[in-house]
């Protein structure tokens with residue numbers, strides 16, 4: 001037997017990771033998007049994924065969230081290999097344990113803001129009244145309760161992103177994936193969305209994978225990982 005028993009992986013902060021990727025490879029046609037990327041995040045950590053355009057940041061996020069299957073390497077969440085789950089199992093994980101915010105809120109235009117935020121709860125079987133009450137509470141936390149009966153077309157971009165953050169956090173996800181969440185906002189609105197996003201995530205203990213190319217957005221994170229040519233490098237380890 002080897003003297004060197006494998007040790008449990010840790011994040012650079014020393015905590016046990018909740019979500020771990022090792023040696024991820026992904027190619028689109030002839031275009032390599034990931035070429036051996038590693039990543040780990042612990043519960044409650046906010047990690048910024050930075051890097052130039054086309055370096056593989058969004059692909060890394062999609063693989064971590066089980067949206068895109070990697071060609072090689074593994075992603076494990078809470079000790080479970082995502083590749084070992086059925087499509088239905090991965091979908092259930094995305095609905096129950098993960099939350100998502102994208103650059104453009106992607107709210108359902110026909111629904112009011114409150115109905116949009118209530119939607120993830122309704123999809124997991126919460127009754128209409130309770131879902132509405134919890135949605136209203138989250139809209140209050142994100143300081144947009146005044147637009148709860150408006151439709152997405154009737155509110156500003158900054159308000160829309162706050163509604164999107166409320167929708168992403170309403171079912172208490174253990175991981176929040178945010179891909180350029182303030183990319184379409186001016187700097188003042190962007191900063192407020194980031195403050196609210198990070199403080200709400202800290203209150204709930206969610207880990208946050210924050211893809212951004214802006215250092216003032218990454219400043220809200222505990223740790224920065226830089227993706228370059230499909231490989232991820234932790235900046236804590238680079239110091």
Ligand SMILES: Nc1ncnc2c1ncn2[C@@H]1O[C@H](COP(=O)(O)OP(=O)(O)OP(=O)(O)O)[C@@H](O)[C@H]1O
Nearest residue numbers: 028031032033052053054055056057058059060213
């Ligand atoms: N669905 C796809 N089909 C084909 N090529 C893709 C696809 N998604 C990503 N790519 C390619 O993979 C590479 C990495 O893309 P990715 O979107 O992950 O980078 P990124 O760092 O998030 O870029 P950006 O900052 O511009 O959003 C790029 O060359 C991109 O063109």
